[in-house]
Amino acid sequence: MIVVVNRYLLPRGTYGMTLWPFILVRDSRLRKDPVLINHERIHLRQQLQLLIIPFYLWYGIEFGLRWLKYGNRKKAYSNLSMEREAYANETDLDYLQTFRLWSFIRYL
Template structure:
């Protein structure tokens, strides 16, 4: 179950901070694809005991930023984001998702 919090100043449309999904606008709570994307992040967070997820996410981002020198590209190359974007349209994905599947996006 997700708890939604509307944060108008959020720099993105949504953000998963287990067990909360922060959304920029209340209407985004109804966006099934966006919510599915964030729930994929929930699963990743739980696999990594939440804090390790955030540490790895930050490290991947910093590494990518040094490598690509562009925020958008650095963000898009984070393995957690790659998995979430690739699978966000599959509303049944989390029912069958293999444990630690984000590792397949490490390249």
């Protein structure tokens, strides 16, 4: 896990983002935020299990479909299966110890 601090690489209002193999954070203080880092580490594991490029394809297609469904980008983002899994488990700092293959499917 490589954490990069750079506020210019992130969209406005975004505190963290995972782009394999990097976790990007807006502020150096966020490097020590265990919940944010765990959320992004869950995305790293999702990306790895889907062999990285298919992760981005799935994420993009699902985002597009949800945007069409809800007509709202924020609502589409918050209903993505991969985001729902990460948000649901971000406070469980041991979640990655029990992480199962394709577990995000439960959040579709």
